[in-house]
Amino acid sequence: MDELTGIPEDQIRKIQSARQRVIESIGQNMDIYGVNLSIAYLYGHMFFRNHPVTLDDMGQTMGMSKTSISTGMRTLIDLKMVNKVWEKGARKDLYEVEGDWYRTLSDFFSIKWKKAAELNSAALKRSLTEMRKLLEQQKEQPEAEGSAELCQLLENDIAKMEEALGYYNWFHRLVEAFESGEIFKLVPKDKPEA
Amino acid sequence: MDELTGIPEDQIRKIQSARQRVIESIGQNMDIYGVNLSIAYLYGHMFFRNHPVTLDDMGQTMGMSKTSISTGMRTLIDLKMVNKVWEKGARKDLYEVEGDWYRTLSDFFSIKWKKAAELNSAALKRSLTEMRKLLEQQKEQPEAEGSAELCQLLENDIAKMEEALGYYNWFHRLVEAFESGEIFKLVPKDKPEA
DNA sequence: AAGAGTATACAGTTTTTTCTGTACGAATTG
DNA sequence: CAATTCGTACAGAAAAAACTGTATACTCTT
Missing domain, CATH: 1.10.10.10 (Winged helix-like DNA-binding domain superfamily/Winged helix DNA-binding domain)
Incomplete structure (x- = not known):
């Protein structure tokens, strides 16, 4: 003061x-x-x-x-x-x-959000692999008890996780667009005249 | 279960x-x-x-x-x-x-971040107006005590707040790009082949 | 319109987070 | 190299948040 x-x-x-x-x-x-x-x-x-x-x-x-x-x-x-x-x-x-708040935002995404996305991706990939293996095994013995239900269940889970992974892949590219400054091509810093 | x-x-x-x-x-x-x-x-x-x-x-x-x-x-x-x-x-x-996580993200920005940006913008605009008025008044009586320092101070604050407003303006347009789906033009959902 | 079953407001308890004062190790000066 | 002075680790106190059980208001069926 x-x-x-x-x-x-x-x-x-x-x-x-x-x-x-x-x-x-x-x-x-x-x-x-x-x-x-x-x-x-x-x-x-x-x-x-x-x-x-x-x-x-x-x-x-x-x-x-x-x-x-x-x-x-x-x-x-x-x-x-x-x-x-x-x-x-x-x-x-x-x-x-x-002082550069654009950079502050970009850094925030890189530090917090990207890390969260990567951790979730890793968990998803591991569980996806496990479930795919379970599904493989199950398809080889279709006569087993509850096999049809099990396959249905696995396929549902797998589909959800694949979609989630697709999202995280997109999110990763989004953060890269912030890091590289490409985002400003789409949304320029200086307001275009209306 | x-x-x-x-x-x-x-x-x-x-x-x-x-x-x-x-x-x-x-x-x-x-x-x-x-x-x-x-x-x-x-x-x-x-x-x-x-x-x-x-x-x-x-x-x-x-x-x-x-x-x-x-x-x-x-x-x-x-x-x-x-x-x-x-x-x-x-x-x-x-x-x-x-199930649409792209939408979830977009909604999150709209609900939380946009609101935060708007509230901050409003506060900034009011304070900016006040400070500009103070600066005006001060420039009319340059002989007053501490006037030079005061003007300097006001100009610094005003510059900072104008820059912050510029950022919030950009941020507002960024969120609109999410809401409209324009963001997918820059970062497509389906990964382009590397 | 009554009745059964539902979601939530509220107050009290438990858990978590935040804040402070002391103590200690690192860095800097004389 | 001793004497300061700084930033932070740590433990305990204070504050805030989360969770629960009860009570209430609401909705839907009949």
Whole structure:
């Protein structure tokens, strides 16, 4: 807040209230990124800072313990929403928000969603293999008890899993379109004239 | 589980273990949609069912109270991941998973992300208007104390908020590309041959 | 319109998550 | 190399969320 020195009191209050509205909105809506309110507020406050901040700095600003700020900041760094900044001769670590929100979104998909899709794909592939083998075996002994029902069941499951795998394959390519920036060919950053 | 009657015990166990792997994977990765483990498991179990399920049915399957299943199911319905099914002369409500996962993803963005973007946009616009007015006023009295610093500050904030609004504008168009299916022009469902 | 069976609102309990203070290891200065 | 100062691991306290059982409102059949 040292950037506010020398500015009349009432002006400061107006600016802070305008900022506060945005910070609060960010806070209430950042749950889609899987972060809690405190971390979202931390991000919101950092958004308006024009210089990198320290843990102590933000702890003071938000009235929270340094430990909480530390873990919160780490969460934001893991999500690449915040970057660590190096400054010559600075004792404390410095942090600032990643200003390119398009990249933030892309990174988020890469970090969280892609990983989820890959894990699910792996599980699906293993179970699919198992079930296909079961189906093979069953087809070789069609006289066994309940064989028809079993085959029907297996075929249903297999079909579902194949469809799911198709989806995850598509999703993987979607994330790649974000990573490569190809997505901007379809949806350009600069709004085309209506 | 009535669909498993008449099938040998050991076959059932193999199928259930294959299913369980997938259910568990879904459960552990569905947090990106903002649902908890129980709800994710509920979804996972429903995924493998070939017929609509009832609340009691799933309560039994998952060993949970009907109340929990009810609220969990409602969450999934709100996210359009599960549909209510109407069946003639059925006393109980019936539910089944939305089988089109492309649509599920699209709906999720429409329901959660778009709303978040719109709320943030609204907050940004209001604060932006306020700050622009403050800047106007300030530029008319450049001799006031701390005026230069104040203008600098306001211009910084305004620039940031304008950039953020640009991003939300883009995001809005992105979600529309999902809603309209245009996204499949860029990333086709059927994998092009490599 | 009555009656049986259903889903859910609500309050209390249990479980999980978040937050804090202390303690410790790493890095930096003098 | 000693003395600071920093960031974080860890354990316990506080807060939030999830789950359950009961009670109520609603729907559908008859």
